Structures are given as structure tokens and as C-alpha cells.
Amino acid sequence: xxxxxxxxxxxxxxxxxxxxxxxxxxxxxxxxxxxxxxxxxxxxxxxxxxxxxxxxxxxxxxxxxxxxxxxxxxxxxxxxxxxxxxxxxxxxxxxxxxxxxxxxxxxxxxxxxxxxxxxxxxxxxxxxxxxxxxxxxxxxxxxxxxxxxxxxxxxxxxxxxxxxxxxxxxxxxxxxxxxxxxxxxxxxxxxxxxxxxxxxxxxxxxxxxxxxxxxxxxxxxxxxxxxxxxxxxxxxxxxxxxxxxxxxxxxxxxxxxxxxxxxxxxxxxxxxxxxxxxxxxxxxxxxxxxxxxxxxxxxxxxxxxxxxxxxxxxxxxxxxx
Numbered sequence: 001x002x003x004x005x006x007x008x009x010x011x012x013x014x015x016x017x018x019x020x021x022x023x024x025x026x027x028x029x030x031x032x033x034x035x036x037x038x039x040x041x042x043x044x045x046x047x048x049x050x051x052x053x054x055x056x057x058x059x060x061x062x063x064x065x066x067x068x069x070x071x072x073x074x075x076x077x078x079x080x081x082x083x084x085x086x087x088x089x090x091x092x093x094x095x096x097x098x099x100x101x102x103x104x105x106x107x108x109x110x111x112x113x114x115x116x117x118x119x120x121x122x123x124x125x126x127x128x129x130x131x132x133x134x135x136x137x138x139x140x141x142x143x144x145x146x147x148x149x150x151x152x153x154x155x156x157x158x159x160x161x162x163x164x165x166x167x168x169x170x171x172x173x174x175x176x177x178x179x180x181x182x183x184x185x186x187x188x189x190x191x192x193x194x195x196x197x198x199x200x201x202x203x204x205x206x207x208x209x210x211x212x213x214x215x216x217x218x219x220x221x222x223x224x225x226x227x228x229x230x231x232x233x234x235x236x237x238x239x240x241x242x243x244x245x246x247x248x249x250x251x252x253x254x255x256x257x258x259x260x261x262x263x264x265x266x267x268x269x270x271x272x273x274x275x276x277x278x279x280x281x282x283x284x285x286x287x288x289x290x291x292x293x294x295x296x297x298x299x300x301x302x303x304x305x306x307x308x309x310x311x312x313x314x315x316x317x318x319x320x321x
Contacts, residue, residue, distance in 0.1 A: 001026040004054040004083075006074050007033040007065035008042055009162065010153045011088055015063050016044065018279050022287075029054045033066035033074075055081045061290050062086070063283075067162045068093040068169025072101045075111065084110040086286045090177045091303030093169030095311040098304050112286045112296040113303040115181040117251070119278040119285075123182065125256045125268045126240070126249050130186055134258065135242025141187065141223040143179050143238040145251075146231035149203055163207075163229070171207030173197070173310050176227040180306045181298075182238075183215070183223055189305070190215040190223060192312035203229060213313055 003026050005016055012033075019028050028046040031054050032038055038048045049057070055077060062085040064074045072092045078085045091113060092098040117123055130138070153161055162168040163175045184190060194214035203209050209230055215223040236251040245260030255269040285297045 002057050002059040003028045004031060004049075004057070004059045004062040004078075005029070005065065006031040006051070006054075006062060007067070007070075007088075008038060009033075009065065009067075012065035013042075014276070014279060015065050015283070016046070018276070018283055019063070020044070020046075022280060022283060029057055029059065033070055051077055055083065059083060061286070064088060068174060069167065072097050075101060079109065079111070082109050084112075084286075084290045086112045086114055086283070087300070087303075088114040089181070089303065089306075090169065090174050090310075091300060091307060093174060095304070095307040098300075098307050102300055102304055110290055110293075110296055111300050112289065113298040113300055114282060115178060115185075115298050115302070116278040116282050117178045117182055118185060118298065119281040120251060120254060120275070121270060121273060122249060122251065122254045122256045122268050126238075126247060127186060129247060129256075129258065129267075130240070134244070134260075135240065135247065136244040137219060138187070138221055138240060138242040140241040141183065141221070141238065142241075143183060143223065144226040145176050145179055145236040146226070146228040147234035147236075148232050149205075149209075149229040151232075151234065166207045170205075172209060172211045172227040172229055173313060175229075176211075177306050177310065179225055179227060180309050181302065183225070184302065184305050184309075186240075187217050187221060187223070190217045190221075190309060192309055192316050195313035195316040197314070197317040200230065205229075211313065211317075215309070 001023055003019055005012060005028055008030055029049045030043060030046050031049060031051050062078050062083055064071055064085050064087045066074055068090050071087055075085060075087055149163060163170045192213055193216050196212045197208035198210040200209050210228040213225040238249045240247040248257040253271045254273050256267045258265045258267055289296055
């Protein structure tokens with residue numbers, strides 16, 4: 001089996017290790033997003049090719065793990081060659097660029113987006129509770145994620161990372177867009193009513209270090225969302241309040257607690273679950289969709305909906321300032 005991996009940054013390295021774990025007999029052809037020569041240590045026995053050479057080997061599928069501003073460029077190359085691809089989140093750094101790509105995209109090949117938090121077991125529990133309407137009508141969602149950017153990729157200076165660079169699609173809004181994706185996945189269409197972006201200066205970045213949003217959905221649903229690169233003690237949680245109770249979901253603890261008139265019940269708690277399993281499950285799901293000709297597990301339209309919210313948020317922030 002032949003697979004192409006584009007990009008060998010931190011997420012690319014994870015994908016390479018996972019591809020070889022899932023399919024040890026596969027041949028993975030690695031394309032450097034920056035076009036630099038990769039070392040033998042980085043390649044771990046695989047072969048580096050140019051993008052054109054990699055397409056020419058006709059892989060079963062590709063994984064695009066390049067910086068966000070290159071996603072559409074690389075996706076277009078695989079689309080034109082009829083090769084399915086899993087694109088890391090976000091879909092692009094610009095809504096317009098992504099929208100144009102989707103308008104031009106034929107029905108084949110299969111493309112899928114890499115929002116891996118959907119594969120977290122506690123996320124699946126929350127999804128099922130909401131599907132079963134355990135809370136009745138949902139009125140308020142309070143979601144928060146924060147972690148100091150220097151803790152993300154400890155092997156490098158955070159100021160050199162794509163997260164820190166506006167030109168590469170960095171900043172809290174895009175880099176932490178997992179939260180926007182799961183809010184859309186759980187609650188359907190949303191719109192941004194308020195946004196404030198802040199650059200405190202302590203990280204010395206040219207992107208927002210913090211974003212605070214207010215979003216609204218159907219049936220009077222209100223979502224409060226906080227994203228930041230600043231907290232030394234990481235947190236990632238979501239509280240969902242409805243007519244009949246609330247769900248307290250801690251993504252770092254991988255736990256779900258249901259609180260209602262009957263009391264408090266912990267429905268799931270697996271803090272030591274290996275979170276790399278999310279990425280493995282995502283790759284397996286995509287592989288099944290490709291080989292069995294099923295629909296994309298996370299369609300690109302979902303990624304476009306995230307970018308639409310990001311664009312709305314940035315416009316709202318400009319008006320607020």
C-alpha cells in the first residue's frame with residue numbers, strides 16, 4: 001500500500017508514526033511542505049519525494065499535514081490527480097480560499113477533515129446524551145480551552161511555530177478551532193454575535209493570543225467560548241445547561257458528568273486513555289471510507305462552516321475595537 005504524507009512538523013510526525021503503526025507494510029512517501037531535505041532520522045526508513053513525484057506513484061490516499069496556508073494548494077494537487085486526502089484542521093487559513101476550492105471540487109475523490117476531538121470517547125458520550133435529549137431544550141453552552149503556547153511543542157521555540165505566525169494561519173481562533181468544530185457538530189448551525197481578540201504581548205506574537213466569542217443557534221441557544229495561548233495550567237472543558245439539567249464535560253480528564261433532579265452521575269471518566277488513539281481512529285475511519293466508498297467522516301463542508309465562524313468573529317472583533 002502506498003500513502004503520501006505532506007508536511008513533517010509535529011502533527012506530520014505523529015501521522016507518520018501512526019500510519020506505520022496501523023499499516024507496517026505500507027510505503028509512505030513524505031513531501032516536505034517547506035521543500036527542505038529531510039534527514040534519515042525524520043524519515044524513519046521512508047522516502048522523500050517532491051509533490052509531483054509523490055502524486056506520480058498513485059498512492060491509495062494522502063494525508064495533508066502542511067501549514068494551514070498551504071492546505072488548499074496541496075489539496076488541489078491531489079484532487080486533480082483523483083487521489084483521496086485527509087486534510088489536517090483547519091481546512092485553510094482563509095474562508096474565501098476554502099469556499100472557492102469546494103465550489104470547484106468534483107464529487108470524487110474523497111476528502112476528509114482532521115478534527116480528531118470527535119473521536120475522544122467522552123465526546124461520543126456527550127453527543128449521545130444530546131441525541132437522546134437528556135437535558136431537554138439546551139439554553140447555554142460554556143466552552144473553554146487554554147494552554148500556554150510554550151507547552152505545545154516543547155522541542156522548539158514556540159515563536160517559530162506555525163501557531164505563532166499570522167502568515168501560516170496561526171492565532172488562537174484557527175489553532176484552537178477544534179472547539180468551533182465540536183460546537184457545530186453537537187448543536188448545528190451557529191452565528192457569531194460578539195467577538196473580542198486580544199494580543200497581550202507577553203508571548204511576543206503577531207497573532208491573537210486570546211479570543212472570546214458569543215455565538216447563538218436555534219431555539220434561543222447561547223454559546224460562550226474562550227480560547228487562549230496563555231494559561232500555564234491547561235484546561236479544556238464544556239458545560240452544557242438545559243431545562244432538565246446539565247452536562248459537565250472535561251476534555252483533558254476525558255470525563256462526563258450528568259447533573260439533574262436525580263443528583264449527580266459520572267457517566268464516563270478515563271483520564272489515562274491514550275489520546276493518540278483519537279488520531280488512530282481518525283485514520284482508520286478515513287481508510288474505511290476510502291476503501292469501502294463511504295461518505296467522508298468529517299466532510300469539508302464542516303471545515304468551511306468553522307472558517308465561516310472564524311471570518312465572522314474577526315469581522316465582529318474589528319467592529320468591537
